[in-house]
Amino acid sequence: MRKIINQPKAFVDEMLEGVLLAHPGSLRSPARRVVVRADAPRHGKVGIVTGGGSGHLPLFMGYVGTGLADGVAVGDVFASPSADQVLEASRAVDGGAGVVYLYGNYSGDVMNFDLAAELAIAEGMQVATVVGTDDVASAPEAQAERRRGVAGIAMLYKVAGAGAEEGRSLAEVVTVTERASSGLRSMGVALSPCTLPAAGEPTFSLPDGQMEIGMGIHGEPGVSRGPLRPAAAIAVELVDHIVDGLSCGRGDDVAVLVNGLGATPVEELYVLYRSVHGALVSRGIDVRRAWVGEFATSLEMAGASVSVMRLDDEILGLLDAPARSPLLARW
Amino acid sequence: MNEALLVDVLGAAASALEDAAPELNRLDGFAGDGDLGVTMTEVARIVKEVLATGVAGVPELLGAIGTGIARGAPSTSGTLVATAFLRASQACGEGGEPTALLARCFEAALEGVRARGKAEPGDRTLVDGLASVSTSLEASTADGLEWREALAKAAEAARSTAQATAAMEPKKGRASWVPQRALGHPDAGCSMLAIVLSAAAARAAG
Numbered sequence: 282m283r284k285i286i287n288q289p290k291a292f293v294d295e296m297l298e299g300v301l302l303a304h305p306g307s308l309r310s311p312a313r314r315v316v317v318r319a320d321a322p323r324h325g326k327v328g329i330v331t332g333g334g335s336g337h338l339p340l341f342m343g344y345v346g347t348g349l350a351d352g353v354a355v356g357d358v359f360a361s362p363s364a365d366q367v368l369e370a371s372r373a374v375d376g377g378a379g380v381v382y383l384y385g386n387y388s389g390d391v392m393n394f395d396l397a398a399e400l401a402i403a404e405g406m407q408v409a410t411v412v413g414t415d416d417v418a419s420a421p422e423a424q425a426e427r428r429r430g431v432a433g434i435a436m437l438y439k440v441a442g443a444g445a446e447e448g449r450s451l452a453e454v455v456t457v458t459e460r461a462s463s464g465l466r467s468m469g470v471a472l473s474p475c476t477l478p479a480a481g482e483p484t485f486s487l488p489d490g491q492m493e494i495g496m497g498i499h500g501e502p503g504v505s506r507g508p509l510r511p512a513a514a515i516a517v518e519l520v521d522h523i524v525d526g527l528s529c530g531r532g533d534d535v536a537v538l539v540n541g542l543g544a545t546p547v548e549e550l551y552v553l554y555r556s557v558h559g560a561l562v563s564r565g566i567d568v569r570r571a572w573v574g575e576f577a578t579s580l581e582m583a584g585a586s587v588s589v590m591r592l593d594d595e596i597l598g599l600l601d602a603p604a605r606s607p608l609l610a611r612w
Numbered sequence: 613m614n615e616a617l618l619v620d621v622l623g624a625a626a627s628a629l630e631d632a633a634p635e636l637n638r639l640d641g642f643a644g645d646g647d648l649g650v651t652m653t654e655v656a657r658i659v660k661e662v663l664a665t666g667v668a669g670v671p672e673l674l675g676a677i678g679t680g681i682a683r684g685a686p687s688t689s690g691t692l693v694a695t696a697f698l699r700a701s702q703a704c705g706e707g708g709e710p711t712a713l714l715a716r717c718f719e720a721a722l723e724g725v726r727a728r729g730k731a732e733p734g735d736r737t738l739v740d741g742l743a744s745v746s747t748s749l750e751a752s753t754a755d756g757l758e759w760r761e762a763l764a765k766a767a768e769a770a771r772s773t774a775q776a777t778a779a780m781e782p783k784k785g786r787a788s789w790v791p792q793r794a795l796g797h798p799d800a801g802c803s804m805l806a807i808v809l810s811a812a813a814a815r816a817a818g
Contacts, residue, residue, distance in 0.1 A: 363686025364694070365679075392691045392728050396682055399698065 328374035346606025361389030367397030379407030379451035385430025418495025433588035443602035469586030516556030531565030628811030643794035674701035699724035710759035715749035738801035
């Protein structure tokens with residue numbers, strides 16, 4: 282295991298201490314493994330709370346910032362945070378206008394966020410939930426609500442965060458975020474596994490020269506495994522799967538996000554983006570915005586994912602609103 | 613049912629849960645990740661801690677236990693048990709005759725766990741055990757049984773359901789990925805429920 286760590290068990294807490302020491306002006310921690318914007322709660326603004334397992338930075342904590350989420354509950358590596366952490370985050374960000382829980386669809390996270398919502402509502406808060414379900418490889422289109430959430434959620438943070446920053450109501454933020462989510466699809470490819478610090482062994486085995494299309498960000502099985510193919514072929518396969526479900530075609534506007542899983546260089550991501558862009562344009566689809574970089578990683582997994590979001594004027598406006606966080610200066 | 617008695621009965625159930633930890637780990641290990649006993653040891657510790665603080669009022673006591681578990685045992689099984697206590701706390705708010713009260717608490721717990729875990733009866737989860745207990749308590753209410761007798765019957769229902777799960781294939785959670793491995797062994801969650809209800813019924817019977 283080649284990792285720059287101390288005690289494996291201290292990994293998450295030491296990472297968190299590092300984040301707070303590096304960004305004292307932007308972030309604070311009101312409770313154990315809970316991080317919120319330094320200026321939270323903002324009176325009258327809808328608060329956005331996210332969270333999930335560690336090991337995916339900049340997901341989830343990286344999206345706590347202006348025009349994005351207000352607070353995050355930080356779980357162990359690849360494990361859900363507790364309902365209590367989510368509740369603490371909710372208390373810390375609730376400015377009286379209600380709180381949106383925005384996170385990825387994994388059973389442990391859903392249970393804990395739902396339980397937290399129950400506890401928060403009992404305390405008199407208004408809580409609504411939007412769950413990211415963008416990974417097309419994890420369930421068929423007919424069961425889209427069962428899909429896992431992956432890198433596409435980065436764009437949902439922008440939509441929800443900008444809406445909340447504009448002063449929209451809880452219901453309005455939820456409605457536009459749900460609409461953005463329903464037009465969002467992602468799919469990834471893994472080239473090598475990752476190793477959890479406390480486990481010390483890779484999460485799965487993938488022989489050199491092989492790739493697995495559709496693998497999840499925790500090593501969940503994908504849709505096909507085979508020899509590693511050129512970037513252009515990978516791009517076409519991913520875009521085909523994504524666009525089929527999106528029923529998106531000539532004249533439609535989209536935003537695209539190409540995401541690295543942790544060990545794939547940004548240069549390679551741009552090589553992939555080049556072909557993704559080409560595959561979309563060849564279908565007559567207009568790529569209005571694009572982001573290329575690391576948005577949701579899986580420790581040191583090699584590979585990438587592609588996310589495509591259908592746009593309308595309102596969603597495009599929200600995507601263009603200012604957003605910044607200490608972990609994602611350019612976002 | 614007064615508070616002192618509830619504290620006594622819950623304490624006995626918590627002790628039985630601690631004693632059963634190795635067995636629960638073993639049962640969970642056939643198809644799950646083998647840590648149910650670890651989580652339930654933590655749950656039992658939290659239950660005893662809350663009982664020792666002397667929270668006043670039955671709904672308040674059950675609510676404090678639910679919140680405590682949500683805080684201290686954030687795994688899937690901990691979250692489900694926390695949900696069961698929180699729902700039971702809400703359900704017993706209006707008070708009433710003890711057998712009917714127990715039936716209402718377990719019905720609410722069943723609904724809560726079913727919704728949170730997205731499991732249905734027949735999936736071979738804790739929901740199967742809670743469903744049989746809820747049905748048994750409903751029948752006991754209709755038959756006008758005294759609450760101690762109703763609790764004993766509910767424990768019996770939980771035990772026979774746990775045994776029956778040995779022949780069922782898991783359809784939810786981690787165990788559903790390798791369904792055959794669980795066959796021949798009772799479901800760990802249903803066994804857990806049978807153990808705590810048996811201990812509670814034995815203590816109530818005095």
